[in-house]
Amino acid sequence: MARAGKAKATATATATATATATATKTSPSDSDTNLNLKPKQKLKTKTNNDKKGNNKNTTKKNQTQKAIEAQLNLNLNLKQKQKQQPPPVSDSDSYSDSQSDSDYDGDFSKDDGGSESEDYESLRDSKSEESDSSGDEGNVNTSDNGDLASDHSHEDESESSDAHEGVEESDSSEDEVAPRNTVGNVPFVWYEDEDHVGYDIAGKKIKKKEREDKLQSFLASADDSKNWRKIFDEYNQEMVEVTKEEAKLVHRMLEGKAPHADFDPYAPYVDWFKWDDAKHPLSNAPEPKRRFIPSKWEHKKVVALRRAIRKGLIKFEKPKEEPRVYLLWGDESDATEKSGHLAYIPAPKTKLPGHEESYNPSLEYIPTQEEINSYQLMYEEDRPKFIPKRFTSLRNVPAYENAVKESFERCLDLYLCPRVRKKRINIDPESLKPKLPSRKDLRPYPTTCYLEYRGHTDAVLSISVDPSGQWIASGSMDGTVRVWEIDTGRCLRVWNVDEAVKCVAWNPVQELPILAAAVGPDVLILNTDLGSEEEQERARELLEIKTLPSPDDSDKAASVATWHQDDKHGGIRLRHFKTVSSVEWHRKGDYLSAVLPADILAIVVHQISKKLTQIYAIKLRGGLPVSSVFHPTHSRLLIATKKNIRIYNLVGERKYKTLETGLREVSSISVHPADSKFKPRLDISILGDNIIVGSREGKLCWFDTDLSSRPYRTLKCHPKDINRVAFHHSYPLFASCSDDCTAYVFHGMVYSDLNQNPLIVPLEILRGHKSSNGRGVMDCTFHPRQPWLFTAGADSSIRLYCH
Amino acid sequence: MGKPKHYRPPGKKKEGNAARYITRSHAVKHLQVSLPVFRKLCILKGIFPREPKKKVKGNHHTYYHLKDIAFLQHEPLLETFRELRVHDKKIKKAKAKKNEERAKRLEVHRPDYKLDRLIRERYPKFIDALRDLDDCLTMVHLFAALPALEREKVEVKRIHNCRRLSHEWLGYISRTHKLRKVFVSVKGIYYQAEVQGQKVTWLTPHAMQQVLSDDIDFNVMLTYLEFNETLLAFVNCHLYHSINVRYPPILDPQLEALAADLYALSRWFAAGSRASKVDPQPSSLSGSEEGQGTALKESELRLAQLQHQLPSNEPGALMHLVEDTADEEVEEDEDTRECKKLFRNMKFFLSREVPRESLLFVIPAFGGVVSWEGEGAPFDENDDSITYQIVDRPTQTRRIFSREYVQPQWIYDCVNARIIVPTEGYLVGRVPPPHLSPFVDNDAEGYVPDYAETIKRLQAAAKNQVLPLPGVGKEDLEDPQALLAEGVIDRAEANEMKALEKQYHDELKMELQRVPYSSSTSKQVSVEETEAGEETLPDIQQIAEDAANMSKIVMPRKKRGLYEAIQIGKQRKRDKVNLLVERRKKLKESQKS
Known part of the structure; x- marks a missing residue:
């Protein structure tokens, strides 16, 4: 037990000892603790008796002591419990005492307080004895020590037996100091509200003593200097005055010191053990042999070590320190030697900081709070990595929080990122643009809107110009076909066909002024009643169905198309089994091809003069057919499907070529030149070799069929669908029109020299049409002689652009 | 079942990229080392991954050139690292067996390697x-x-x-x-x-x-x-x-x-x-x-x-140093000579709160003499010959009139401008003018901050001066300050000029875009006239845009992509500059009001 702990323990011991025999409770609240303490008190009575010189007190003293004890008991007890630790330096004597105590009687060892107080007693005893023995020690021989020890133990035994006796006699000890109050061991709570505090032997009530009222007691205390020492003893119902000595005792206890001033808790340590050898050994056995012979294993170890040292496995000298830094690049002469290694690619240097990274940048570099907030809405990678900050003086600049992290990331970059030598492109973007011939030199071409033909009430889907260049026909969504005079813009004729007109086409023969129009599943061949009398007569003759077509393959042909006389419009109605998407005349004006959006039997060719229908049993790959064109010189038919262009020999009904467009959806096709008659300058061999194709993704492909089956040039000019492309008959011009309400005019020169590539120059963007239902310019076509362009818009107008 | 994508018939050697590049995990296996050791080797040897033209194993691998790996394989360090690993195991074992002596002995004889050869x-x-x-x-x-x-x-x-x-x-x-x-x-x-x-x-x-x-x-x-x-x-x-x-x-x-x-x-x-x-x-x-x-x-x-032939603590030693350098190096270039003269004949004293290490480095690098507050300093604060004291505190109470009290930024700005910038804005207690990065080419960036222009003026002024006498630093300072004031007046005039200039530039641009000057202006007029009747005439801007688009249409796809990318980059840069200009304008307005 620690010394301080011991001191406490002794304090309680004395306190309890003095409190002795009045085994009644001081206060009801303390009842538990008191019950615990009871055996201790009992024990103390005996020891108390033993120490008459010290502890024998008057009854009065006892009582006061007890009152104080009542207050101290609890906390001291608790403290004791806390201090139950093994002593760092234990008094061997007291230790043995307590040991012996516990050996002697199990009851004691259970009650710690009791055993400790016992300790104290024994300590005191031993102390007195110690002084004795120390006095003796000078005289006594070492041989006496053993006796002395035995003496001690003997005395201890007697002590503990005393203690034991004390326990037995504890009942009688209560009689010694007779309590004047005979209420018995009864809680005061029972009498809290009564006038009496209990009963005497005779059974009479013991009255409570009248307590002085506060004022009186105060007055009494005011002039009494000893007042602070007065305590009311509830048990005996009287005031008790603590003597000065007792007060001092209490003070010392409160300070945590030993209660008695003469007790020294830090007495010098006395070593009771005899360290010098005893004369007679405990064991008389002879020394074993192994103590005299050297160890074999040690020897082996030594041999191994010796061997290791000899072999140089174990080195004792420290490795020599070479000069660490020297002139590494001393002579640069041999530096030129080439290591046969791969080229070293130096890592790119870190970006040098700009103005915004300054600790004190110009004010305009600092984003406002709204801007900083708006960064949160950005994508992670778009967000600025560094937000400039401003510090008004250098002393305010803190450490950069990402310094180590950025250095680490740089390290990672250096060893993890693949390195490639890349040419830095530092070119003027203008130099990327191809050098084009001046547009002035390529004149004439249509530039400005000259006329507008109005009259249709819905989107104009198709237009076609008379080969003479006088008339223009148009078909519209409103179910009318109209013929206009080009020069004046006057509407000449209107046919009401009650259904959207998908396509109109003039007969390319100038002497035969008839018109083909695709209306739903029908193709109407209309007589326009234009031209001279003779011409009109011929046309009327042609459009009269006199005889039915020859019956040889009529079954099949009839299933696809049937010929009817249309009296209402004054022409022929060709009824097909499916909707007709486009019609196209052969250059001789006798044949007419119609395209049906079907897998097979998609292309039908009608002969007007004989009223015959031919079907080409062609299986088309690459999607539905979109449009078909006759080759300007050869008897070939070009069919544009959604994916590619297929060219067929009409004679042998065999496929001649396929052109891969690479487009998603082809919308229109045009062959250069549109009509060979107007191109006398060109070599006959190159006619029809160049094809342009427009697509729904806004791309325009130029094919040179002699060169390759892939596009010679793909132009991405329109952001929206291209509806129609068209070549000019005589001028080197072509145009495309699209849903973005524009029409592009290009210069497309084809050379007779086969080595020279066609020259394509964009010339003009024609605007003017308005968008309606998401559609823009639906059709465009050139004037046969003049460099004029007609466009038909979804805004129900037709425009003429002139140079 | 078809053949795998990169099928090679048995007996046929690898060719091309497959033969020349291996992935990192392959390389590690090939070298028979652990990944950390491989990493260490790569770092020390300076081996880095390369980008093969064709990534045989897939896109998400790191590829090393086989020659690089062979280079590593012949590196003696590889063996040293293996030995180190073995040695560390021995030490660990000895420690586990409580064989302290052996562990200590092994510790001493740990294999060492040197990097000088590398x-x-x-x-x-x-x-x-x-x-x-x-x-x-x-x-x-x-x-x-x-x-x-x-x-x-x-x-x-x-x-x-x-x-x-x-x-x-x-x-x-x-x-x-x-x-x-x-x-x-x-x-x-x-x-x-x-x-x-x-x-x-x-x-x-x-x-x-x-x-x-x-x-x-x-x-x-x-x-x-x-x-x-x-x-x-x-x-x-x-x-x-x-x-x-x-x-x-x-x-x-x-x-x-x-x-x-x-x-x-x-x-x-x-x-x-x-x-x-x-x-x-x-x-x-x-x-x-x-x-x-x-x-x-x-x-x-x-x-x-x-x-060690060290000089003692005498203050004269530093003076010696500065004087010596004059006749020492003859073959130094123009730049160095200029830098050396910048702070010549100036004496600086650093207060406690300024970044001492940096200034002790910078000031002598430009020929100044410097001391600081604290022990071991060559001269103390009371030295009369001090011309500048560098302080960075709200106020300076004790002042000596023979010197100027400036903030540390002044030093850095002087150094970057290579002139002695007037101390006016940098005095104690003031908020110094903006500190600009010397690494930025303002003209290339397209935005010149105000203070950069001021400094440019000062530099020009300093160059025009016939002979700045060393030792009369005071007079030196006076002139640029006057010039600064002049510069402010000039700027107002410059703004007027700018408006005219802008108009001229616009016209130039139009010319570049092949819009004939007379036609464009006349068209503008005609448009205004005919606007009431019909709005078919596309405006001038449309024409210019069309003209630009025309040649873009015929570009091949690759070139067009590149062109567009360049344009996007330029646009971004322009946006940035515009943002700055916008902010500056706003700031000026707020300052006025």
Whole structure:
């Protein structure tokens, strides 16, 4: 037990000892603790008796002591419990005492307080004895020590037996100091509200003593200097005055010191053990042999070590320190030697900081709070990595929080990122643009809107110009076909066909002024009643169905198309089994091809003069057919499907070529030149070799069929669908029109020299049409002689652009 | 079942990229090492992944060239690392068996390796090493500012070594006046020096407690540091030898203890040059020291100094240094001479709160004399000859009238502008003018901050001056200030001019876009006239746009993509500049109101 702990323990011991025999409770609240303490008190009575010189007190003293004890008991007890630790330096004597105590009687060892107080007693005893023995020690021989020890133990035994006796006699000890109050061991709570505090032997009530009222007691205390020492003893119902000595005792206890001033808790340590050898050994056995012979294993170890040292496995000298830094690049002469290694690619240097990274940048570099907030809405990678900050003086600049992290990331970059030598492109973007011939030199071409033909009430889907260049026909969504005079813009004729007109086409023969129009599943061949009398007569003759077509393959042909006389419009109605998407005349004006959006039997060719229908049993790959064109010189038919262009020999009904467009959806096709008659300058061999194709993704492909089956040039000019492309008959011009309400005019020169590539120059963007239902310019076509362009818009107008 | 994508018939050798490149995991397996060892080897040898034209194994692999890996395979370090691993196992085993003696013995004989051969191999010429020095310097300076970390195995020894190396480097740069640009950023202080024609840029962190985050693998950094330390040591050695100073320098331990390493270094330089040139009499030197020495400890110290031919604590030593340099280097270039003269005949004194290390480096690099508050300083605050005192506090109470009290930014701005900037805006207690980056080419960027223009004017003014007499710094200062005032007036006129200029530029642009001047303007007029009748005539802008688009249509796809990318980049840059201009305008408006 620690010394301080011991001191406490002794304090309680004395306190309890003095409190002795009045085994009644001081206060009801303390009842538990008191019950615990009871055996201790009992024990103390005996020891108390033993120490008459010290502890024998008057009854009065006892009582006061007890009152104080009542207050101290609890906390001291608790403290004791806390201090139950093994002593760092234990008094061997007291230790043995307590040991012996516990050996002697199990009851004691259970009650710690009791055993400790016992300790104290024994300590005191031993102390007195110690002084004795120390006095003796000078005289006594070492041989006496053993006796002395035995003496001690003997005395201890007697002590503990005393203690034991004390326990037995504890009942009688209560009689010694007779309590004047005979209420018995009864809680005061029972009498809290009564006038009496209990009963005497005779059974009479013991009255409570009248307590002085506060004022009186105060007055009494005011002039009494000893007042602070007065305590009311509830048990005996009287005031008790603590003597000065007792007060001092209490003070010392409160300070945590030993209660008695003469007790020294830090007495010098006395070593009771005899360290010098005893004369007679405990064991008389002879020394074993192994103590005299050297160890074999040690020897082996030594041999191994010796061997290791000899072999140089174990080195004792420290490795020599070479000069660490020297002139590494001393002579640069041999530096030129080439290591046969791969080229070293130096890592790119870190970006040098700009103005915004300054600790004190110009004010305009600092984003406002709204801007900083708006960064949160950005994508992670778009967000600025560094937000400039401003510090008004250098002393305010803190450490950069990402310094180590950025250095680490740089390290990672250096060893993890693949390195490639890349040419830095530092070119003027203008130099990327191809050098084009001046547009002035390529004149004439249509530039400005000259006329507008109005009259249709819905989107104009198709237009076609008379080969003479006088008339223009148009078909519209409103179910009318109209013929206009080009020069004046006057509407000449209107046919009401009650259904959207998908396509109109003039007969390319100038002497035969008839018109083909695709209306739903029908193709109407209309007589326009234009031209001279003779011409009109011929046309009327042609459009009269006199005889039915020859019956040889009529079954099949009839299933696809049937010929009817249309009296209402004054022409022929060709009824097909499916909707007709486009019609196209052969250059001789006798044949007419119609395209049906079907897998097979998609292309039908009608002969007007004989009223015959031919079907080409062609299986088309690459999607539905979109449009078909006759080759300007050869008897070939070009069919544009959604994916590619297929060219067929009409004679042998065999496929001649396929052109891969690479487009998603082809919308229109045009062959250069549109009509060979107007191109006398060109070599006959190159006619029809160049094809342009427009697509729904806004791309325009130029094919040179002699060169390759892939596009010679793909132009991405329109952001929206291209509806129609068209070549000019005589001028080197072509145009495309699209849903973005524009029409592009290009210069497309084809050379007779086969080595020279066609020259394509964009010339003009024609605007003017308005968008309606998401559609823009639906059709465009050139004037046969003049460099004029007609466009038909979804805004129900037709425009003429002139140079 | 078809054949796999890269099927090779048995017996046929690999060809092309498949034969030339291997993935990292293959390389590790091939070398029979662990990944950390491979990483370390790669870092030390400078082996990096390369980008094959065709990635045979897929896009998400790192590819190394087979030759690189073969290069690693023949590296003796590989064997050393294996030995190290074995050795570490032995030590561990000995410790586990409580064989302390053996463990200790093994510890001593741990296989060691040197990196000098690697450095020679990677940088066959000194100039190559200089070219790659940026990262090395930045890292060493960073570690010089870091605390030692037990748990991350960052030892105190290494930190000290880094400090020493960085000081040696700074000492050399300062001594030879090679420093060209300084920029104080939020991240730290950037320096740019020009050594042997190579621009070396490095970043030193602010002298504060650095923030350490957990997601940093210090193993990687330490491997880099190991190489960088060695490299910098050899580079320093070479540089020191090139100016006839012995390496490694032995510094005055007293100054070193006071953290004035740079000053100590400069004295070492001075001593070195004197030793090589003048050959001072040791007797006189010791005699002067005798007068000063009092304490026993100091005399011991001096003994050590004498052995190393160190100068003592006399203030004259620094003066010597500055004077000596005048006739020393003849073959220096124009730039160096200019830099050397910048702070000539000026004396600076640093207050406690300014970044001492940086200024002790910068001021002598530009020919100034500097001292600081604290022990070991060459001269103290009361020296009358001090011309500038660098302070960074709200107010300066005790003032001496013969000197100016300026903020540290003044030094940096002077250095970057290469002129003595008027101190007006930098005086104590004022908010200094913006600190601009010297690394930015304002004209190329398209935006010139106001203060950059002011400095440009000052520079022009300084050049026009016939002969700025050294020693009359005061008069020097007066003139630029007057000029500054003039500059303000000029700017108002310039704004008017700008409007005219802009119109001219617009017209030029139109001409470039092949819109004939007369037609475009006349068309504009005609459009206005005909607008009431029909709005079919597309406006002038539309025409210009169309003209630009025309040639874009016929471009091949690849070129068009490139063109568009360039345009996007330009647009972004323009947006940035516009944003700045916008903000400036707003600021000016708010200031007016």
